[in-house]
Amino acid sequence: MKIFRMLGRDIRDAFHSVVRNFSLSLASITCIIITLFIVSISIMLSAIVNNFANNVKKDMTILAFLDVDVEEERIKEIKTEIEKLGNIASISFDSKEKIAKQIIEESPTFKDILSGYTDEDNPLQNTYLVKVKNVEKIGETAKKIEGILNVESVQYGAGMVEQLLDVFETIRVVSLFVVGALIIVTIFLISNTIKITIFSRRKEIEIMRLVGASNINIKIPFLFEGVFLGLFGSILPVLATIYGYTYLYNRLGGFISIKTIELIKPSPFIYYVALLLIGIAIIVGSLGSYKAVKKHLKI
Amino acid sequence: MELIEINNVTKRFKTGTIALNDVSLKIAKGEFVFIIGHTGCGKSTLVKIIYREEKPTSGEVFVGGVNVAKIRNRKVYKIRRKMGVVFQDFKLLEKLTVYENVAFALEIFGLKSNEIHTKVLKALELVGLKGKAKNYPDQLSGGEKQRVAIARAIVNGPKLLICDEPTGNLDEETSMEIMDVLKDVNALGTTIIMVTHDTIIVEKMKKRVIELEEGKIKKDYAKGKYKRENI
Numbered sequence: 340m341k342i343f344r345m346l347g348r349d350i351r352d353a354f355h356s357v358v359r360n361f362s363l364s365l366a367s368i369t370c371i372i373i374t375l376f377i378v379s380i381s382i383m384l385s386a387i388v389n390n391f392a393n394n395v396k397k398d399m400t401i402l403a404f405l406d407v408d409v410e411e412e413r414i415k416e417i418k419t420e421i422e423k424l425g426n427i428a429s430i431s432f433d434s435k436e437k438i439a440k441q442i443i444e445e446s447p448t449f450k451d452i453l454s455g456y457t458d459e460d461n462p463l464q465n466t467y468l469v470k471v472k473n474v475e476k477i478g479e480t481a482k483k484i485e486g487i488l489n490v491e492s493v494q495y496g497a498g499m500v501e502q503l504l505d506v507f508e509t510i511r512v513v514s515l516f517v518v519g520a521l522i523i524v525t526i527f528l529i530s531n532t533i534k535i536t537i538f539s540r541r542k543e544i545e546i547m548r549l550v551g552a553s554n555i556n557i558k559i560p561f562l563f564e565g566v567f568l569g570l571f572g573s574i575l576p577v578l579a580t581i582y583g584y585t586y587l588y589n590r591l592g593g594f595i596s597i598k599t600i601e602l603i604k605p606s607p608f609i610y611y612v613a614l615l616l617i618g619i620a621i622i623v624g625s626l627g628s629y630k631a632v633k634k635h636l637k638i
Numbered sequence: 639m640e641l642i643e644i645n646n647v648t649k650r651f652k653t654g655t656i657a658l659n660d661v662s663l664k665i666a667k668g669e670f671v672f673i674i675g676h677t678g679c680g681k682s683t684l685v686k687i688i689y690r691e692e693k694p695t696s697g698e699v700f701v702g703g704v705n706v707a708k709i710r711n712r713k714v715y716k717i718r719r720k721m722g723v724v725f726q727d728f729k730l731l732e733k734l735t736v737y738e739n740v741a742f743a744l745e746i747f748g749l750k751s752n753e754i755h756t757k758v759l760k761a762l763e764l765v766g767l768k769g770k771a772k773n774y775p776d777q778l779s780g781g782e783k784q785r786v787a788i789a790r791a792i793v794n795g796p797k798l799l800i801c802d803e804p805t806g807n808l809d810e811e812t813s814m815e816i817m818d819v820l821k822d823v824n825a826l827g828t829t830i831i832m833v834t835h836d837t838i839i840v841e842k843m844k845k846r847v848i849e850l851e852e853g854k855i856k857k858d859y860a861k862g863k864y865k866r867e868n869i
Contacts, residue, residue, distance in 0.1 A: 345748040359733050550743035551719035
Protein backbone atom coordinates (compact mmCIF):
# COMPACT_ATOMS: atom_id res chain seq x y z
CA MET A 340 0.00 0.00 0.00
CA LYS A 341 2.74 2.35 1.05
CA ILE A 342 4.59 1.72 -2.16
CA PHE A 343 1.52 2.43 -4.30
CA ARG A 344 0.91 5.62 -2.38
CA MET A 345 4.49 6.71 -3.01
CA LEU A 346 4.34 5.77 -6.69
CA GLY A 347 1.03 7.58 -7.04
CA ARG A 348 2.60 10.71 -5.57
CA ASP A 349 5.65 10.36 -7.78
CA ILE A 350 3.45 10.15 -10.88
CA ARG A 351 1.40 13.15 -9.73
CA ASP A 352 4.54 15.18 -8.97
CA ALA A 353 6.11 14.24 -12.29
CA PHE A 354 3.00 15.41 -14.10
CA HIS A 355 2.92 18.68 -12.15
CA SER A 356 6.58 19.20 -12.78
CA VAL A 357 6.12 18.86 -16.55
CA VAL A 358 3.38 21.48 -16.39
CA ARG A 359 5.21 23.77 -13.96
CA ASN A 360 8.46 23.75 -15.91
CA PHE A 361 6.58 24.08 -19.14
CA SER A 362 9.07 26.07 -21.20
CA LEU A 363 11.83 23.54 -20.56
CA SER A 364 9.47 20.61 -20.95
CA LEU A 365 8.49 22.07 -24.29
CA ALA A 366 12.10 21.89 -25.44
CA SER A 367 12.28 18.18 -24.62
CA ILE A 368 8.88 17.52 -26.12
CA THR A 369 9.74 19.35 -29.35
CA CYS A 370 12.92 17.36 -29.58
CA ILE A 371 11.00 14.10 -29.17
CA ILE A 372 8.36 15.21 -31.69
CA ILE A 373 10.92 15.95 -34.40
CA THR A 374 12.77 12.69 -33.88
CA LEU A 375 9.64 10.61 -33.78
CA PHE A 376 8.49 12.20 -37.03
CA ILE A 377 11.71 11.19 -38.73
CA VAL A 378 11.70 7.76 -37.11
CA SER A 379 8.09 7.27 -38.15
CA ILE A 380 8.85 8.17 -41.76
CA SER A 381 11.92 5.92 -41.82
CA ILE A 382 10.02 3.01 -40.31
CA MET A 383 7.15 3.37 -42.74
CA LEU A 384 9.44 3.76 -45.75
CA SER A 385 11.48 0.72 -44.84
CA ALA A 386 8.31 -1.25 -44.14
CA ILE A 387 6.92 -0.31 -47.55
CA VAL A 388 10.18 -1.22 -49.26
CA ASN A 389 10.27 -4.48 -47.33
CA ASN A 390 6.71 -5.22 -48.25
CA PHE A 391 7.42 -4.43 -51.88
CA ALA A 392 10.49 -6.63 -51.82
CA ASN A 393 8.52 -9.48 -50.33
CA ASN A 394 5.80 -9.12 -52.94
CA VAL A 395 8.35 -9.14 -55.73
CA LYS A 396 10.03 -12.16 -54.18
CA LYS A 397 6.71 -13.96 -53.92
CA ASP A 398 5.98 -13.26 -57.59
CA MET A 399 9.36 -14.43 -58.83
CA THR A 400 8.83 -17.40 -61.06
CA ILE A 401 11.13 -19.68 -63.01
CA LEU A 402 9.69 -20.45 -66.43
CA ALA A 403 10.88 -23.85 -67.62
CA PHE A 404 10.22 -24.30 -71.34
CA LEU A 405 10.02 -27.92 -72.43
CA ASP A 406 11.09 -29.37 -75.78
CA VAL A 407 8.40 -29.03 -78.44
CA ASP A 408 8.13 -32.75 -79.11
CA VAL A 409 8.14 -33.99 -75.55
CA GLU A 410 5.70 -36.81 -74.72
CA GLU A 411 2.76 -36.57 -72.34
CA GLU A 412 4.35 -39.20 -70.04
CA ARG A 413 7.66 -37.39 -69.92
CA ILE A 414 5.95 -34.09 -68.99
CA LYS A 415 4.67 -35.72 -65.78
CA GLU A 416 8.11 -37.22 -65.06
CA ILE A 417 9.72 -33.78 -65.40
CA LYS A 418 7.35 -32.41 -62.76
CA THR A 419 8.42 -35.08 -60.25
CA GLU A 420 12.05 -34.44 -61.10
CA ILE A 421 11.64 -30.69 -60.44
CA GLU A 422 9.84 -31.39 -57.15
CA LYS A 423 12.79 -33.51 -56.03
CA LEU A 424 15.25 -30.61 -56.47
CA GLY A 425 14.30 -28.96 -53.15
CA ASN A 426 13.68 -25.22 -52.60
CA ILE A 427 10.46 -25.60 -54.62
CA ALA A 428 7.39 -23.78 -53.27
CA SER A 429 4.90 -24.60 -56.01
CA ILE A 430 4.72 -25.82 -59.60
CA SER A 431 2.01 -25.10 -62.10
CA PHE A 432 1.75 -26.23 -65.69
CA ASP A 433 0.75 -24.20 -68.75
CA SER A 434 0.15 -26.43 -71.76
CA LYS A 435 0.98 -25.06 -75.18
CA GLU A 436 -2.72 -25.09 -76.05
CA LYS A 437 -3.51 -22.92 -73.02
CA ILE A 438 -0.72 -20.49 -73.89
CA ALA A 439 -1.97 -20.28 -77.48
CA LYS A 440 -5.45 -19.48 -76.23
CA GLN A 441 -4.10 -16.75 -73.94
CA ILE A 442 -2.08 -15.18 -76.73
CA ILE A 443 -5.01 -15.26 -79.13
CA GLU A 444 -7.24 -13.56 -76.58
CA GLU A 445 -4.71 -10.85 -75.91
CA SER A 446 -3.59 -10.01 -79.44
CA PRO A 447 -5.48 -10.11 -82.76
CA THR A 448 -2.19 -10.15 -84.71
CA PHE A 449 -1.08 -13.40 -83.09
CA LYS A 450 -4.55 -14.75 -83.62
CA ASP A 451 -3.98 -14.58 -87.38
CA ILE A 452 -0.56 -16.21 -87.17
CA LEU A 453 -1.62 -18.96 -84.80
CA SER A 454 -4.83 -19.75 -86.62
CA GLY A 455 -2.66 -21.53 -89.22
CA TYR A 456 -1.71 -24.20 -86.71
CA THR A 457 -3.74 -26.96 -85.12
CA ASP A 458 -3.36 -27.91 -81.47
CA GLU A 459 -1.05 -30.71 -82.52
CA ASP A 460 1.56 -28.73 -84.43
CA ASN A 461 1.35 -25.53 -82.38
CA PRO A 462 4.95 -24.13 -82.26
CA LEU A 463 4.63 -22.95 -78.65
CA GLN A 464 6.24 -24.82 -75.81
CA ASN A 465 4.68 -26.57 -72.83
CA THR A 466 5.85 -24.62 -69.76
CA TYR A 467 6.27 -25.24 -66.05
CA LEU A 468 5.93 -22.20 -63.78
CA VAL A 469 8.04 -22.85 -60.71
CA LYS A 470 8.01 -20.73 -57.54
CA VAL A 471 10.88 -21.18 -55.14
CA LYS A 472 11.01 -21.04 -51.36
CA ASN A 473 14.27 -19.14 -51.03
CA VAL A 474 14.51 -16.42 -53.64
CA GLU A 475 18.21 -15.85 -52.98
CA LYS A 476 18.85 -19.30 -54.48
CA ILE A 477 16.57 -18.83 -57.47
CA GLY A 478 19.53 -18.81 -59.92
CA GLU A 479 20.88 -22.08 -58.56
CA THR A 480 17.48 -23.77 -58.74
CA ALA A 481 16.90 -22.47 -62.27
CA LYS A 482 20.21 -23.94 -63.37
CA LYS A 483 19.30 -27.36 -61.91
CA ILE A 484 15.94 -27.27 -63.69
CA GLU A 485 17.68 -26.42 -66.92
CA GLY A 486 19.80 -29.56 -66.48
CA ILE A 487 16.75 -31.83 -66.54
CA LEU A 488 16.27 -33.83 -69.75
CA ASN A 489 13.72 -32.36 -72.17
CA VAL A 490 13.83 -28.93 -70.50
CA GLU A 491 14.88 -26.77 -73.38
CA SER A 492 15.52 -23.52 -71.51
CA VAL A 493 14.68 -21.60 -68.35
CA GLN A 494 13.94 -17.93 -67.67
CA TYR A 495 13.76 -16.10 -64.36
CA GLY A 496 15.08 -12.65 -65.16
CA ALA A 497 18.68 -13.65 -64.47
CA GLY A 498 20.87 -10.76 -63.41
CA MET A 499 17.94 -8.40 -62.98
CA VAL A 500 16.58 -10.42 -60.06
CA GLU A 501 19.92 -10.55 -58.25
CA GLN A 502 20.37 -6.82 -58.71
CA LEU A 503 16.92 -6.08 -57.39
CA LEU A 504 17.54 -8.27 -54.35
CA ASP A 505 20.80 -6.45 -53.71
CA VAL A 506 19.03 -3.08 -53.86
CA PHE A 507 16.36 -4.23 -51.43
CA GLU A 508 18.92 -5.55 -49.02
CA THR A 509 20.85 -2.27 -49.18
CA ILE A 510 17.71 -0.21 -48.57
CA ARG A 511 16.75 -2.41 -45.62
CA VAL A 512 20.18 -2.18 -43.98
CA VAL A 513 20.47 1.58 -44.58
CA SER A 514 17.03 2.36 -43.18
CA LEU A 515 17.65 0.18 -40.13
CA PHE A 516 20.91 1.99 -39.57
CA VAL A 517 19.28 5.40 -39.94
CA VAL A 518 16.52 4.52 -37.47
CA GLY A 519 19.03 3.12 -34.97
CA ALA A 520 21.31 6.14 -35.25
CA LEU A 521 18.35 8.51 -34.86
CA ILE A 522 17.19 6.79 -31.70
CA ILE A 523 20.65 6.99 -30.14
CA VAL A 524 21.01 10.65 -31.10
CA THR A 525 17.60 11.39 -29.58
CA ILE A 526 18.51 9.73 -26.29
CA PHE A 527 21.53 12.03 -26.05
CA LEU A 528 19.52 15.04 -27.16
CA ILE A 529 16.80 14.38 -24.61
CA SER A 530 19.31 13.57 -21.93
CA ASN A 531 20.85 16.97 -22.51
CA THR A 532 17.54 18.76 -22.54
CA ILE A 533 16.47 17.07 -19.34
CA LYS A 534 19.88 17.84 -17.88
CA ILE A 535 19.07 21.51 -18.39
CA THR A 536 15.68 20.95 -16.78
CA ILE A 537 17.33 19.23 -13.85
CA PHE A 538 20.08 21.81 -13.62
CA SER A 539 17.42 24.44 -13.18
CA ARG A 540 15.93 22.28 -10.46
CA ARG A 541 19.04 21.30 -8.55
CA LYS A 542 17.63 23.29 -5.62
CA GLU A 543 14.73 20.87 -5.56
CA ILE A 544 17.11 17.91 -5.57
CA GLU A 545 19.20 19.54 -2.85
CA ILE A 546 16.13 20.04 -0.67
CA MET A 547 14.96 16.50 -1.31
CA ARG A 548 18.32 15.24 -0.12
CA LEU A 549 18.17 17.52 2.91
CA VAL A 550 14.81 16.29 4.08
CA GLY A 551 15.95 12.70 3.77
CA ALA A 552 14.98 11.53 0.31
CA SER A 553 16.90 8.45 -0.79
CA ASN A 554 18.40 8.36 -4.26
CA ILE A 555 15.50 6.26 -5.47
CA ASN A 556 13.03 8.78 -4.00
CA ILE A 557 14.76 11.46 -6.02
CA LYS A 558 15.20 9.50 -9.23
CA ILE A 559 11.71 8.07 -9.65
CA PRO A 560 9.80 11.36 -10.14
CA PHE A 561 12.34 12.42 -12.75
CA LEU A 562 12.02 9.04 -14.42
CA PHE A 563 8.25 9.43 -14.61
CA GLU A 564 8.80 12.94 -15.86
CA GLY A 565 10.85 11.51 -18.72
CA VAL A 566 8.04 9.07 -19.45
CA PHE A 567 5.52 11.93 -19.50
CA LEU A 568 7.74 14.00 -21.77
CA GLY A 569 7.98 10.99 -24.07
CA LEU A 570 4.23 10.43 -24.02
CA PHE A 571 3.44 14.10 -24.67
CA GLY A 572 6.04 14.17 -27.41
CA SER A 573 4.55 11.12 -29.09
CA ILE A 574 1.02 12.51 -29.42
CA LEU A 575 1.59 14.56 -32.58
CA PRO A 576 3.79 12.04 -34.40
CA VAL A 577 1.35 9.24 -33.59
CA LEU A 578 -1.64 11.23 -34.85
CA ALA A 579 0.30 12.32 -37.92
CA THR A 580 1.29 8.72 -38.58
CA ILE A 581 -2.23 7.36 -38.25
CA TYR A 582 -4.10 10.08 -40.12
CA GLY A 583 -1.34 11.06 -42.51
CA TYR A 584 -0.70 7.54 -43.70
CA THR A 585 -4.39 6.70 -44.02
CA TYR A 586 -4.90 9.90 -46.02
CA LEU A 587 -1.98 9.16 -48.32
CA TYR A 588 -3.09 5.58 -48.78
CA ASN A 589 -6.58 6.62 -49.80
CA ARG A 590 -5.33 9.49 -51.92
CA LEU A 591 -2.90 7.32 -53.88
CA GLY A 592 -5.33 4.43 -54.08
CA GLY A 593 -2.92 2.11 -52.32
CA PHE A 594 -0.05 2.34 -54.79
CA ILE A 595 2.97 4.49 -55.53
CA SER A 596 3.68 5.27 -59.22
CA ILE A 597 1.52 3.24 -61.61
CA LYS A 598 0.94 0.21 -59.48
CA THR A 599 4.57 -0.85 -59.21
CA ILE A 600 4.88 -0.39 -55.49
CA GLU A 601 1.96 -1.49 -53.42
CA LEU A 602 1.42 0.35 -50.13
CA ILE A 603 0.78 -1.59 -46.94
CA LYS A 604 -2.87 -1.51 -45.85
CA PRO A 605 -3.20 1.14 -43.08
CA SER A 606 -4.82 -1.15 -40.49
CA PRO A 607 -3.19 -2.70 -38.49
CA PHE A 608 0.14 -1.43 -39.90
CA ILE A 609 -0.18 2.17 -38.66
CA TYR A 610 -1.22 1.00 -35.20
CA TYR A 611 1.91 -1.10 -34.92
CA VAL A 612 3.98 1.89 -36.03
CA ALA A 613 2.11 4.09 -33.50
CA LEU A 614 2.75 1.62 -30.67
CA LEU A 615 6.39 1.41 -31.67
CA LEU A 616 6.65 5.21 -31.62
CA ILE A 617 5.08 5.41 -28.16
CA GLY A 618 7.42 2.69 -26.95
CA ILE A 619 10.45 4.49 -28.36
CA ALA A 620 9.25 7.77 -26.81
CA ILE A 621 8.85 6.23 -23.36
CA ILE A 622 12.21 4.45 -23.47
CA VAL A 623 14.02 7.47 -24.86
CA GLY A 624 12.37 9.83 -22.34
CA SER A 625 13.05 7.73 -19.27
CA LEU A 626 16.55 6.73 -20.35
CA GLY A 627 17.40 10.35 -21.08
CA SER A 628 16.18 11.57 -17.70
CA TYR A 629 17.82 8.68 -15.88
CA LYS A 630 21.15 9.52 -17.47
CA ALA A 631 20.68 13.18 -16.58
CA VAL A 632 19.60 12.76 -12.97
CA LYS A 633 22.35 10.27 -12.20
CA LYS A 634 24.88 13.01 -12.72
CA HIS A 635 23.30 15.16 -10.04
CA LEU A 636 23.31 12.59 -7.28
CA LYS A 637 26.25 11.78 -5.11
CA ILE A 638 26.37 8.03 -5.42
CA MET B 639 22.83 11.35 27.62
CA GLU B 640 24.86 12.66 24.68
CA LEU B 641 23.11 13.10 21.37
CA ILE B 642 26.23 14.27 19.59
CA GLU B 643 29.79 13.29 20.30
CA ILE B 644 32.58 14.65 18.14
CA ASN B 645 36.04 13.21 18.73
CA ASN B 646 39.23 14.75 17.31
CA VAL B 647 37.67 15.86 14.05
CA THR B 648 39.87 17.48 11.43
CA LYS B 649 38.62 18.69 8.07
CA ARG B 650 41.10 19.57 5.41
CA PHE B 651 39.70 20.68 2.04
CA LYS B 652 41.29 19.71 -1.26
CA THR B 653 42.53 23.27 -1.59
CA GLY B 654 44.63 22.69 1.54
CA THR B 655 42.53 24.89 3.82
CA ILE B 656 42.08 23.42 7.28
CA ALA B 657 38.50 24.24 8.32
CA LEU B 658 38.46 22.20 11.51
CA ASN B 659 41.53 21.26 13.50
CA ASP B 660 41.21 18.45 16.06
CA VAL B 661 37.80 19.48 17.40
CA SER B 662 36.16 17.45 20.19
CA LEU B 663 32.71 18.26 21.52
CA LYS B 664 29.70 16.75 23.25
CA ILE B 665 26.10 17.94 23.04
CA ALA B 666 23.43 16.42 25.27
CA LYS B 667 19.85 15.57 24.29
CA GLY B 668 17.52 18.56 24.54
CA GLU B 669 20.32 21.15 24.62
CA PHE B 670 20.24 24.48 22.76
CA VAL B 671 23.73 25.33 21.55
CA PHE B 672 25.00 28.34 19.62
CA ILE B 673 28.11 28.08 17.50
CA ILE B 674 29.72 31.46 16.92
CA GLY B 675 32.92 32.83 15.46
CA HIS B 676 34.25 34.98 12.67
CA THR B 677 33.68 34.24 9.00
CA GLY B 678 35.85 31.31 7.97
CA CYS B 679 36.37 29.98 11.50
CA GLY B 680 34.82 26.63 10.52
CA LYS B 681 31.40 26.92 12.15
CA SER B 682 29.45 26.02 9.04
CA THR B 683 31.83 23.14 8.31
CA LEU B 684 31.25 21.84 11.83
CA VAL B 685 27.48 21.57 11.36
CA LYS B 686 27.91 20.26 7.81
CA ILE B 687 29.89 17.41 9.28
CA ILE B 688 27.09 16.73 11.75
CA TYR B 689 24.40 16.54 9.07
CA ARG B 690 26.88 14.71 6.89
CA GLU B 691 27.06 17.13 3.99
CA GLU B 692 30.83 16.94 4.47
CA LYS B 693 32.96 14.04 5.60
CA PRO B 694 35.71 14.77 8.12
CA THR B 695 39.27 14.09 7.01
CA SER B 696 39.83 12.31 10.33
CA GLY B 697 37.99 11.77 13.59
CA GLU B 698 34.62 10.42 14.69
CA VAL B 699 31.20 12.07 14.62
CA PHE B 700 28.51 10.22 16.55
CA VAL B 701 24.93 11.37 16.11
CA GLY B 702 22.50 9.32 18.20
CA GLY B 703 25.15 6.62 18.51
CA VAL B 704 25.87 6.35 14.76
CA ASN B 705 29.25 7.39 13.41
CA VAL B 706 28.04 9.54 10.54
CA ALA B 707 31.61 10.05 9.30
CA LYS B 708 31.51 6.46 8.08
CA ILE B 709 28.15 6.54 6.33
CA ARG B 710 28.21 6.11 2.57
CA ASN B 711 26.78 8.88 0.41
CA ARG B 712 23.84 6.81 -0.73
CA LYS B 713 22.91 5.94 2.86
CA VAL B 714 23.01 9.54 4.09
CA TYR B 715 19.24 9.89 3.74
CA LYS B 716 18.79 7.54 6.70
CA ILE B 717 20.33 9.98 9.16
CA ARG B 718 18.81 13.00 7.42
CA ARG B 719 15.39 11.65 8.25
CA LYS B 720 16.22 11.95 11.94
CA MET B 721 17.25 15.60 11.79
CA GLY B 722 16.01 18.87 10.40
CA VAL B 723 18.15 21.57 8.79
CA VAL B 724 17.34 25.26 8.37
CA PHE B 725 19.38 27.71 6.29
CA GLN B 726 19.86 31.42 5.89
CA ASP B 727 18.35 31.34 2.39
CA PHE B 728 15.30 29.28 3.52
CA LYS B 729 15.57 26.85 0.56
CA LEU B 730 11.86 26.81 -0.15
CA LEU B 731 10.41 25.68 -3.46
CA GLU B 732 8.85 28.79 -4.97
CA LYS B 733 6.37 26.85 -7.05
CA LEU B 734 4.86 25.04 -4.08
CA THR B 735 2.51 26.50 -1.49
CA VAL B 736 3.48 26.77 2.18
CA TYR B 737 1.52 23.61 2.89
CA GLU B 738 3.14 21.72 0.00
CA ASN B 739 6.62 22.86 1.01
CA VAL B 740 6.14 21.37 4.47
CA ALA B 741 4.31 18.27 3.22
CA PHE B 742 7.20 17.65 0.78
CA ALA B 743 9.33 16.31 3.63
CA LEU B 744 6.67 13.78 4.62
CA GLU B 745 5.53 12.59 1.23
CA ILE B 746 8.82 10.84 0.58
CA PHE B 747 8.10 8.59 3.54
CA GLY B 748 4.88 7.41 1.94
CA LEU B 749 2.65 8.61 4.77
CA LYS B 750 -1.11 8.63 4.29
CA SER B 751 -2.58 11.96 3.16
CA ASN B 752 -4.58 12.45 6.35
CA GLU B 753 -1.50 11.77 8.51
CA ILE B 754 0.44 14.29 6.44
CA HIS B 755 -2.39 16.79 6.81
CA THR B 756 -2.43 16.49 10.60
CA LYS B 757 1.35 16.74 10.95
CA VAL B 758 1.74 19.66 8.56
CA LEU B 759 -0.98 21.69 10.25
CA LYS B 760 0.55 20.95 13.65
CA ALA B 761 3.98 22.13 12.47
CA LEU B 762 2.51 25.26 10.86
CA GLU B 763 0.63 26.01 14.04
CA LEU B 764 3.81 25.70 16.08
CA VAL B 765 5.57 28.28 13.88
CA GLY B 766 2.45 30.49 13.79
CA LEU B 767 1.67 30.17 10.08
CA LYS B 768 -1.49 28.09 10.05
CA GLY B 769 -3.40 30.88 8.31
CA LYS B 770 -0.94 31.05 5.41
CA ALA B 771 -0.93 27.42 4.35
CA LYS B 772 -2.20 28.22 0.88
CA ASN B 773 0.17 31.12 0.19
CA TYR B 774 3.21 30.83 -2.03
CA PRO B 775 6.68 31.74 -0.69
CA ASP B 776 6.84 34.97 -2.71
CA GLN B 777 3.75 36.20 -0.84
CA LEU B 778 5.56 35.87 2.50
CA SER B 779 7.98 38.08 4.42
CA GLY B 780 11.51 36.85 5.18
CA GLY B 781 10.57 35.91 8.72
CA GLU B 782 7.56 33.97 7.51
CA LYS B 783 9.66 32.14 4.95
CA GLN B 784 12.05 31.09 7.67
CA ARG B 785 9.14 29.85 9.75
CA VAL B 786 8.04 27.68 6.83
CA ALA B 787 11.58 26.30 6.62
CA ILE B 788 11.50 25.53 10.35
CA ALA B 789 8.10 23.90 10.02
CA ARG B 790 9.49 21.72 7.22
CA ALA B 791 12.51 20.81 9.32
CA ILE B 792 10.50 19.76 12.38
CA VAL B 793 7.38 18.29 10.76
CA ASN B 794 8.92 14.86 10.93
CA GLY B 795 9.56 15.17 14.65
CA PRO B 796 13.36 15.08 14.48
CA LYS B 797 15.55 14.74 17.57
CA LEU B 798 17.96 17.32 16.23
CA LEU B 799 17.44 20.65 14.48
CA ILE B 800 20.44 22.28 12.84
CA CYS B 801 20.15 25.96 11.95
CA ASP B 802 22.85 27.51 9.78
CA GLU B 803 22.55 31.32 10.15
CA PRO B 804 18.73 31.19 10.22
CA THR B 805 18.46 34.88 11.06
CA GLY B 806 21.19 36.08 8.71
CA ASN B 807 18.73 37.65 6.30
CA LEU B 808 16.32 39.06 8.87
CA ASP B 809 16.05 42.27 10.88
CA GLU B 810 16.46 42.20 14.66
CA GLU B 811 12.79 42.09 15.55
CA THR B 812 12.01 39.31 13.09
CA SER B 813 15.12 37.45 14.25
CA MET B 814 13.84 37.45 17.82
CA GLU B 815 10.49 36.11 16.58
CA ILE B 816 12.32 33.25 14.91
CA MET B 817 14.27 32.67 18.13
CA ASP B 818 10.96 32.42 20.00
CA VAL B 819 9.84 29.75 17.56
CA LEU B 820 13.11 27.86 18.05
CA LYS B 821 12.71 28.15 21.82
CA ASP B 822 9.26 26.53 21.50
CA VAL B 823 10.71 23.75 19.37
CA ASN B 824 13.48 23.24 21.92
CA ALA B 825 10.91 23.14 24.73
CA LEU B 826 9.31 20.13 23.03
CA GLY B 827 12.58 18.23 23.51
CA THR B 828 14.34 18.82 20.19
CA THR B 829 18.06 19.45 20.45
CA ILE B 830 19.02 22.62 18.56
CA ILE B 831 22.40 23.59 17.17
CA MET B 832 22.46 27.05 15.70
CA VAL B 833 25.29 28.67 13.81
CA THR B 834 25.20 32.45 13.90
CA HIS B 835 27.32 35.57 13.96
CA ASP B 836 24.56 37.61 15.57
CA THR B 837 25.97 37.96 19.08
CA ILE B 838 23.11 40.18 20.25
CA ILE B 839 20.72 37.27 19.89
CA VAL B 840 23.19 34.90 21.46
CA GLU B 841 23.54 37.07 24.54
CA LYS B 842 19.81 37.52 24.90
CA MET B 843 19.08 33.82 24.63
CA LYS B 844 21.36 32.79 27.51
CA LYS B 845 22.14 29.32 26.18
CA ARG B 846 25.33 27.32 25.83
CA VAL B 847 27.72 28.98 23.35
CA ILE B 848 30.68 27.42 21.56
CA GLU B 849 33.09 29.91 20.06
CA LEU B 850 35.31 28.77 17.23
CA GLU B 851 38.52 30.37 16.02
CA GLU B 852 40.64 29.15 13.13
CA GLY B 853 39.12 25.70 13.22
CA LYS B 854 39.51 25.17 16.95
CA ILE B 855 37.18 25.62 19.90
CA LYS B 856 38.24 28.88 21.50
CA LYS B 857 35.77 28.76 24.35
CA ASP B 858 32.78 26.73 25.47
CA TYR B 859 30.45 28.97 27.52
CA ALA B 860 27.98 27.28 29.84
CA LYS B 861 24.31 28.34 29.80
CA GLY B 862 23.96 32.07 30.41
CA LYS B 863 27.71 32.73 30.77
CA TYR B 864 28.27 34.35 27.40
CA LYS B 865 28.74 38.12 27.35
CA ARG B 866 29.42 40.18 24.25
CA GLU B 867 32.76 41.93 24.13
CA ASN B 868 32.21 45.63 24.28
CA ILE B 869 33.67 47.10 21.16
